[in-house]
Amino acid sequence: MSSPDTPPKLYAAREPIFPRRVEGSYRTMKWWLLGMMLAIYYITPWIRWDRGPEMPDQAVLLDLANRRFFFFMIEIWPHEFYFVAGLLIMAGIGLFLFTSALGRVWCGYACPQTVWTDLFILVERWIEGDRNARLRLHRKKWDAEKVRKYGLKWLVWALIGLATGGAWVFYFTDAPTLARDLVTLQAHPIAWITIAILTATTFFFGGFFREQICIYACPWPRIQAAMMDEDTLTISYRDWRGEPRGKLRKGQTAPEGTQGDCIDCMACVNVCPMGIDIRDGQQMECITCGLCIDACNDVMDRIGKPRDLIGYLALSDETRERAGEPQLPAWKHVFRPRTVLYTVIWGGIGIALIAALFLRSDIDMSVSPIRNPTHVVLSDGSVRNAYDVSIRNMHGSPREFRIELSDGAPFELELQGIAGQTLTLPADTQHSQRVYLTAPAGSEEAQVQSTPARLWVVETAGNERIHTDTVFNGRAQ
Amino acid sequence: MSDNTPEEAKVRPPERQYPDPKVKLKQEPPTTGHSWDGIEEYDNPMPRWWLWTFYATIIWAVVYWVLYPAWPMVRGATPGLLGYSSRGEVVEEIAEFEQRNLAFFERLNDTELEVISDDPELQSFAVNAGSSVFAAQCSQCHGAGGAGVQAAGYPNLLNDEWLWGGTMEDIHQTIRYGIRNEDYADARWSQMPAFGQDGLLDEEEIDQVVHYVLQMSGQEYDAELAEAGFEVYDWNCASCHGDDGGGDYFQGAPALNTAIWLYGGDYDTLWESVYYSRFGVMPGFAERLRDAEIRAVAAYVHQLGGGQ
Numbered sequence: 001m002s003s004p005d006t007p008p009k010l011y012a013a014r015e016p017i018f019p020r021r022v023e024g025s026y027r028t029m030k031w032w033l034l035g036m037m038l039a040i041y042y043i044t045p046w047i048r049w050d051r052g053p054e055m056p057d058q059a060v061l062l063d064l065a066n067r068r069f070f071f072f073m074i075e076i077w078p079h080e081f082y083f084v085a086g087l088l089i090m091a092g093i094g095l096f097l098f099t100s101a102l103g104r105v106w107c108g109y110a111c112p113q114t115v116w117t118d119l120f121i122l123v124e125r126w127i128e129g130d131r132n133a134r135l136r137l138h139r140k141k142w143d144a145e146k147v148r149k150y151g152l153k154w155l156v157w158a159l160i161g162l163a164t165g166g167a168w169v170f171y172f173t174d175a176p177t178l179a180r181d182l183v184t185l186q187a188h189p190i191a192w193i194t195i196a197i198l199t200a201t202t203f204f205f206g207g208f209f210r211e212q213i214c215i216y217a218c219p220w221p222r223i224q225a226a227m228m229d230e231d232t233l234t235i236s237y238r239d240w241r242g243e244p245r246g247k248l249r250k251g252q253t254a255p256e257g258t259q260g261d262c263i264d265c266m267a268c269v270n271v272c273p274m275g276i277d278i279r280d281g282q283q284m285e286c287i288t289c290g291l292c293i294d295a296c297n298d299v300m301d302r303i304g305k306p307r308d309l310i311g312y313l314a315l316s317d318e319t320r321e322r323a324g325e326p327q328l329p330a331w332k333h334v335f336r337p338r339t340v341l342y343t344v345i346w347g348g349i350g351i352a353l354i355a356a357l358f359l360r361s362d363i364d365m366s367v368s369p370i371r372n373p374t375h376v377v378l379s380d381g382s383v384r385n386a387y388d389v390s391i392r393n394m395h396g397s398p399r400e401f402r403i404e405l406s407d408g409a410p411f412e413l414e415l416q417g418i419a420g421q422t423l424t425l426p427a428d429t430q431h432s433q434r435v436y437l438t439a440p441a442g443s444e445e446a447q448v449q450s451t452p453a454r455l456w457v458v459e460t461a462g463n464e465r466i467h468t469d470t471v472f473n474g475r476a477q
Numbered sequence: 478m479s480d481n482t483p484e485e486a487k488v489r490p491p492e493r494q495y496p497d498p499k500v501k502l503k504q505e506p507p508t509t510g511h512s513w514d515g516i517e518e519y520d521n522p523m524p525r526w527w528l529w530t531f532y533a534t535i536i537w538a539v540v541y542w543v544l545y546p547a548w549p550m551v552r553g554a555t556p557g558l559l560g561y562s563s564r565g566e567v568v569e570e571i572a573e574f575e576q577r578n579l580a581f582f583e584r585l586n587d588t589e590l591e592v593i594s595d596d597p598e599l600q601s602f603a604v605n606a607g608s609s610v611f612a613a614q615c616s617q618c619h620g621a622g623g624a625g626v627q628a629a630g631y632p633n634l635l636n637d638e639w640l641w642g643g644t645m646e647d648i649h650q651t652i653r654y655g656i657r658n659e660d661y662a663d664a665r666w667s668q669m670p671a672f673g674q675d676g677l678l679d680e681e682e683i684d685q686v687v688h689y690v691l692q693m694s695g696q697e698y699d700a701e702l703a704e705a706g707f708e709v710y711d712w713n714c715a716s717c718h719g720d721d722g723g724g725d726y727f728q729g730a731p732a733l734n735t736a737i738w739l740y741g742g743d744y745d746t747l748w749e750s751v752y753y754s755r756f757g758v759m760p761g762f763a764e765r766l767r768d769a770e771i772r773a774v775a776a777y778v779h780q781l782g783g784g785q
């Protein structure tokens with residue numbers, strides 16, 4: 001870049017990248033994936049799911065204000081955050097699994113940065129033309145055409161960004177209501193701010209920042225690089241087959257043994273959205289999007305050479321192929337102790353979470369004994385303890401609950417402000433009830449330091465009952 | 478991805494390792510020249526956007542200096558064009574919540590004390606507001622949990638016995654004007670004579686009446702002394718504490734026939750109480766708190782466990 005005599009530049013401008021259009025099986029698959037993932041993103045908040053008249057009817061809803069998360073038939077309360085923790089652990093192990101088996105498959109196919117950049121490049125190509133036309137336009141002085149095309153491109157990008165940020169907010173509140181509020185300009189400022197920020201970041205990251213996000217901002221490439229091994233399937237250039245590379249005129253064949261299959265046509269470089277040369281070997285910038293495979297296969301077909309000069313292969317395949325053996329089949333690379341172990345752990349956690357989800361009770365309680373003071377002596381000499389019993393009604397309908405003691409418990413139970421032992425909780429709510437237990441004067445429980453006590457919460461109509469153990473404090477402290 | 482390597486590739490000997498760390502690529506960047514155990518560091522230039530971000534933060538800082546308090550001067554920091562201060566923000570927030578509470582305060586003032594608890598919303602507001610007032614104004618003597626301090630004669634507010642009555646009206650009156658408080662004509666007032674100190678009873682009579690009170694409250698006592706004590710009690714104590722020792726809310730005379738003692742129910746403490754007399758005082762809050770706050774704290778105390 002610079003000779004030892006001149007000091008190197010401290011700051012370098014980004015080298016603009018103009019990926020060429022490419023066709024092939026990977027490109028086709030990526031279009032399908034792109035369509036599918038965008039469809040999931042945009043349609044999901046509009047799916048309705050009936051949970052009863054008092055509950056939100058949105059299938060997927062992150063209700064931050066009320067601290068509830070709805071996912072179809074599943075409702076997660078904040079105290080059940082371990083489900084989210086479990087999902088995060090699964091995501092982590094899933095990352096190990098996919099990276100050890102298929103390298104940076106997430107980066108290349110599913111990462112929003114890749115998907116949206118793909119979409120933005122598509123828009124760019126529609127408006128400005130393919131690689132060469134875009135290059136020409138880029139180098140051109142500003143004139144009417146450049147202003148028109150760039151302006152139109154930026155406008156479409158901004159609209160995509162707006163649609164992206166606009167869809168995001170629907171996950172956090174009732175989508176039809178919010179849509180109406182947005183159209184009538186009555187939405188909450190938070191919604192507008194979120195949309196504005198996400199529109200700006202989408203526009204900027206997809207339009208201008210692109211590969212720099214992956215190279216400079218994202219930690220995953222670095223983490224994933226440490227998780228690959230010699231059996232990981234990743235995109236590589238078979239340099240033992242391609243080298244020495246050399247140009248080839250049409251209809252010409254190189255003398256036997258002097259030239260490899262690579263004709264140095266730069267197709268793989270020109271289509272690369274990361275602006276790298278895959279022939280330099282595996283490198284941090286490569287997101288394994290597969291477009292160079294399509295580009296090279298196209299060229300190989302045309303010059304009548306076998307496909308897959310660039311293809312999915314593992315590091316261990318190199319020695320095999322150099323020795324004249326065929327590449328191992330993909331499944332043999334994928335199924336090995338490491339990936340099987342990851343799958344078992346991943347699946348085990350998944351099964352445990354599902355089991356926990358279906359075994360959990362629709363009611364929940366916790367008891368916090370009042371410890372200031374530990375007990376109160378009443379005028380007749382009896383001793384009273386107070387407890388805050390918190391009851392959660394996780395049903396989609398109001399329920400009546402009765403607070404009880406175990407049979408034969410030597411205490412008298414009273415609810416503060418309520419005659420009797422029953423109370424009704426509205427659907428999907430938590431309620432804290434002060435409960436008094438009193439031990440009669442002179443009884444053992446009133447005298448000794450502490451006695452175990454068990455409080456029950458019972459659904460009056462229904463068969464669910466849960467209990468929590470606590471203690472009763474007597475006078476001897 | 479099966480074996481489609483052409484024949485000539487197989488016979489050609491490998492020219493170089495792949496990937497070969499020793500082969501420098503065309504675009505190999507310069508290194509810093511340092512080498513640590515053979516590991517060198519690339520001397521790549523910073524990306525230019527990074528420089529722009531740095532400039533942006535500088536501009537941000539300058540704008541911040543102009544708009545917000547920033548530079549420390551001799552008398553406080555430069556105020557900034559927006560006139561922001563964190564203290565001012567708190568004042569605004571307090572004013573905002575005051576405004577929001579206003580409707581509730583009015584409702585609290587307009588509702589009869591005894592029926593506040595019939596309105597769950599108002600009761601909930603009153604208890605919450607009352608608990609913060611209690612923590613700030615009452616907990617110093619009565620304790621954060623309302624259990625009082627027996628050694629100092631600060632009453633326990635959680636049990637079912639009251640000196641001056643435990644209805645909402647009674648509690649409200651006590652909080653408003655205090656106990657034995659000269660600032661308010663409406664303050665509750667009574668005074669137990671110092672029977673021993675003032676020579677109203679001799680020590681033998683005090684001994685007798687203490688045993689009678691021990692009997693009355695179900696503790697161990699001397700039957701002979703207690704029997705003599707009955708007459709002493711009847712003449713000197715019953716007018717306030719009642720014939721049966723049940724006490725009298727109107728005179729703030731505590732019940733003597735229960736398990737609850739303000740200062741303590743053992744012989745020594747009772748003897749001291751009779752000889753020297755005891756009476757606690759409490760400040761009135763009519764001028765320190767707003768009416769609604771007094772009503773709120775009354776509602777809070779009433780629901781602590783002993784309200785009547």
